[in-house]
Amino acid sequence: MDLPAYAKINLCLKIIGKRTDGFHDIETAVQTVSLHDTLSLEARSEGITLEVDDPAIPEGPGNLAWRAAAALPLPRSSPRGVHIRIRKMIPAGAGLGGGSSDAAATLVGLRRMWRLDLSDRDLEAVAATIGADVPFFLCGGTALLTGTGTVVEPLEDLGGYEILLVVPGVPLSTREVYAAASASLTPALKISKMANFKPTLKGNLVEEVETWVRAGNDLEPYARSLCPPIGAIKDRLVAAGAAAAAMTGSGSAVFGVFRAPAAIERAHAEARATGFRAMRCVPLRREEYRRRVG
DSSP states (O other): OEEEEEEEEEEEEEEEEEOTTSOEEEEEEEEEEEEEEEEEEEEESSOEEEEESOTTSOOSTTSHHHHHHHHSOOOSSSOOEEEEEEEOOSOTTSSSOHHHHHHHHHHHHHHHHTTOOOOHHHHHHHHHTTOTTTTGGGTOSEEEEETTTTEEEEOOOOOSOEEEEEEOSOOOOHHHHHHHHHTTOOOOOOGGGSTTOOTTOTTOOTTHHHHHHHHOBTTHHHHHHHOTHHHHHHHHHHHTTOSEEEEOTTSSOEEEEESOHHHHHHHHHHHHHTTOEEEEEOBOOHHHHHHHHO
């Protein structure tokens, strides 16, 4: 069984505060995009094994896909095991949610393969124990994530634009970026309280994406201290014609929102000429996401 595991971008991200358990409450508008890994699930009589075509990514319990398989209840009859093979296209340590998406695809695929009697809500509960973004990847499309990122509020899907992802080649640790932010944390204004946050206002959706992206990512200054090229990439995307640009997640990938094909072609060529990895993609609507992932 082959399944796609799609990347996401954080259109904007606000840190609301630090929790007593050490994690952070956030509000972030997120969007699935067409860039994806591919998972192959092969039924086995017992056990969980995993292989990844990127040697930098762990193949045991340190991998979220492995943990997703282990978190599911075992079926009563064979097959009761799986071999997971992951072909990576989503860069690790880039803030694109590749590991979380792999985990969500594993949950969806094994529910089918193992014929598990689990509702969507059951699967969401399991997903929340694995990682902050995993529940979102069971839904896809455009959404608002709150809490630690596990509370998912689907929003009206936004489209009509292209995305250029640029990866500096310096993987960043989410833990390190949040740790840097914690040292000078000032609670942010909630996205949902912002005057321009109108996720249900019809007729104003054409510029909604740019509005959210310009609201910013509270983690960006701290990620830039660990990976200085982030700022230069963002500036170059805007100079090349992006309607808005920002870092996604905890970095280090930066994305630009483009409405004009000529502008994104120019920006793509310029980014590649500088030696950075650059990928064009499009937003993936919820209905299409669910059709492809299952």
